[in-house]
Amino acid sequence: MxxxxxxxxxxxxxxxxxxxxxxxxxxxxxPTSTNPAPTIHVGDIDNSGNQNTHKTHGNFQNNTNSCANCHSTHNGEDDMLLMKSGEKELCMSCHDGTMGFYNVTKASEAGVIDSHELSASMHDVDSNLVVGSAPGALNNKSTATFECSSCHNPHGSANDRLLNETVAGKQYGNNYNVTIVGYTETITKLNQVPVGQKAIKLNLVEDPAYADINNSTTLSGLKIYKSNGIYNKPADGLTQAQVYDYKLNYSEFCASCHDDYLKNRENGPRADRVHYTHTTNSTKQGRSCTACHFAHGTDITTLRDTAGKTIADLEKPIVDGGKGWTDAQAKAYMKEVSKKGSSLKRFTNMAVCWACHQSTHQIANTPGTTNYPNTTDYKNYLVPGGDYSGKSLIK
Structure with a gap:
């Protein structure tokens, strides 16, 4: 024994x-140029014999083996020969942080997906949701099932985040002529951008978390980027006209499914003549869909207040700019209480409204201003506790 x-x-x-x-x-x-992530094996020599910037998605070579990362020739689990039983399962086998560099369960500029935190809401790619049932879908009658590929092209796209250039059967990329005189903005749609010419360009920067990879000279030019969302002003060689195009096309992208939310400058009644709504086909700050919403989803960790503060910010010591709150205090304060849920919002409850609409509730910018309501200077009074600096985060 x-x-x-x-x-x-x-x-x-x-x-x-x-x-x-x-x-x-x-x-x-x-990571190496031919093994950039565990179980991911690719080639790094292009069809001209030069070392290329090959990645798992897109830019396939004539001698590619990349197909085998997602498909099994003889033992696929569905009629597309996928290695997993469903599209979401396949995508998440890498993008849950276990293998791929881009972890969609971790908060980013796209938001967060597959979260079980408080106030969570997201584009649910695991519910057999019909594309045509999207909120604000009026003319969108698509009966396709909503999947990751409803927005992304797993085989590659001209866009940096593999965004489809045709969504719900509609090609959305256009060129525009924008004229702004004072507060008047006139937008004319010129022509449709051919597929493959980057209808949306995102403001990408190298991710400091992967500095070793990004600075390597042996990884076939592989770069890991983080997104700062859409451009608001010319940068990196972009013209103002291009920035306008990308911003307007982002709203067109969302409106491929949520077609009744894309409004013109007249800001008139919706197509079903029921409601008025915010103008989203505008180049102005705060008018794009992503000014108020995340693309993937939101939860209690990503929501912000009017000051642009997250739970993590509020829990910091006062000397570090926080409030020194406990996790319970911060969550109780930040919790979305609307009956319809958080609706993929960036700001909790209606905080995004206050962050933009400050005309009657401004923070005093001159010393000695009396606190409201003990002042008649309503355009410049100090609202007790009010901080609307989160407006700087709205794009």
Missing amino acids: RKLKISLSALLMLLLVSMFGAIASAETFT
């Missing part, structure tokens, strides 16, 4: 050692 106990102990020790060894191996994984 004693020998048996020793044997079992030894076996347990071996199992623990192997487990820790596997963990250590995963933590010390070193």
Whole structure:
């Protein structure tokens, strides 16, 4: 019996050692040009014999093996020969942070998806939702099932985030002529951008979390970027006209499904003549869909107040600009209480409205201003506790 106990102990020790060894191996994984992530194997020589910037999605070579990362020739689990039983399962096998560099369960400029935190709402790609049932869908009658590929092209796109250039059967990319005189903005749609010419360009910067990869000279030019969303002003060689095009096309992209939310400058009744709404086909700050909403979704960790503060910000010590609140205090304050839920919003409740509409509730910008309501200077009074600096985050 004693020998048996020793044997079992030894076996347990071996199992623990192997487990820790596997963990250590995963933590010390070193990407290479042909193995950029665990189990992802690609080539790095292009069709001209030069080292290229090949990635798993898109830019396939004539001798590609990249197909095998997602498809199984003989043992696929569906009629598209996918390695997993469903599209969401396949995408999340990499993009849940276990293999791919882009973890959609972690908050980013796109928001967060597949979250179970408080106040969570998201584009649900795992519910057999019909594309044509999207809120604000008037002329969108698509009966297709909403999937990751409803917005993204897994085989590659001219867009930096593999955004489809045709959504719900509509090609959305256009060129525009924008004329602004005072407060009057005149927008004329000129022509449709041919597929493959980047209908939307995002403001991407190298992700500091992957500095070693981005600075490497041996990874075939592989770069890991984080997005700052759409451009608001000319930068990196972009003209003002291009910035306008990209911004307007982003709203067109969303309106491919939510077609009744894309309004013209007349700001008149919706197409169904029921309601008035915000103008979204505008180049002005705060008028695009993504000014108020995340593309993937939101939860209690991504929501902000009018000051642009998140729960993490509020929990910081006062000396670091926070309030020193406990997690419970911060969550109770930030919780979305609207009956319809958080609706993929960037700001909690109606905080996004106050962040923009400050004309009658401004923070005093001159010393000695009396606190409201003990002043008649209604355009410049100090609202107790009010901080609307979050407007700087609205695009």
